[in-house]
Amino acid sequence: MQDLESLKSDLVTAIRLLTAESIMDFNGHLSYRLPGTIQALINSRRASRAGLRVEDIVTIDLDGRVIAGEEPPSESPIHTQIYRARPDVFSVAHIHPQYATVFSIAGKPLVPVFTLGCMFPREGIPVYADPDLIRTRDQGDALAKSLGDARAALMRGHGAVVVAEDVVSCFNLCVWLEENAKKQLWASQLGTPHVFSEDELNRVRASMWQPSVIRKTWDFYVAKGRASGILN
Numbered sequence: 724m725q726d727l728e729s730l731k732s733d734l735v736t737a738i739r740l741l742t743a744e745s746i747m748d749f750n751g752h753l754s755y756r757l758p759g760t761i762q763a764l765i766n767s768r769r770a771s772r773a774g775l776r777v778e779d780i781v782t783i784d785l786d787g788r789v790i791a792g793e794e795p796p797s798e799s800p801i802h803t804q805i806y807r808a809r810p811d812v813f814s815v816a817h818i819h820p821q822y823a824t825v826f827s828i829a830g831k832p833l834v835p836v837f838t839l840g841c842m843f844p845r846e847g848i849p850v851y852a853d854p855d856l857i858r859t860r861d862q863g864d865a866l867a868k869s870l871g872d873a874r875a876a877l878m879r880g881h882g883a884v885v886v887a888e889d890v891v892s893c894f895n896l897c898v899w900l901e902e903n904a905k906k907q908l909w910a911s912q913l914g915t916p917h918v919f920s921e922d923e924l925n926r927v928r929a930s931m932w933q934p935s936v937i938r939k940t941w942d943f944y945v946a947k948g949r950a951s952g953i954l955n
């Protein structure tokens with residue numbers, strides 16, 4: 724496992740970059756579950772996402788209690804209840820992406836129409852119907868139920884939740900979700916978007932969900948962040 728400081732640093736980098744890409748805003752959070760424990764790292768409730776620092780990462784347990792650091796986000800049950808429901812998941816992002824959220828508002832299915840959308844279900848990304856904030860365990864459980872075994876769920880009129888095996892993969896999926904949403908929305912202005920067939924989806928998914936692709940995406944955004952002063 725990566726050491727704690729480098730895990731915290733990855734969370735800070737990912738959150739700053741997601742904010743710079745307008746996928747996260749003044750709210751939103753990204754967490755990592757420490758393997759073999761019931762603890763998770765997450766950004767604090769108050770710290771600015773745009774200027775986040777390593778010391779703004781707090782440690783909580785899966786009951787939402789603070790182990791170390793400042794107050795965690797009020798919507799921490801999103802993370803703790805998904806970790807309880809999904810043993811395969813080690814990183815959870817709660818984001819407010821501009822484009823993907825529009826699909827939940829319009830009630831239109833967000834479907835894979837673009838190579839980077841290949842990790843999401845052909846029948847559409849599941850939608851959690853209640854627009855209220857997730858502040859209780861029961862609400863977190865209901866969201867985890869909507870998510871099922873998918874890699875993302877939209878939260879109607881609110882945002883999205885994205886899950887992965889690690890922070891870098893979770894970052895990738897957040898970017899890919901929003902890229903697919905942009906292209907589907909723009910294509911729908913021109914006509915009816917072509918959804919990938921089951922066969923296309925399986926083949927593209929196998930090509931794209933590779934450590935080399937995931938790392939390349941991450942390296943691109945990190946370099947872009949450094950060049951623009953988002954990262955120091």
Ligand SMILES: [Zn+2]
Nearest residue numbers: 750798881882
């Ligand atoms: Zn939210």
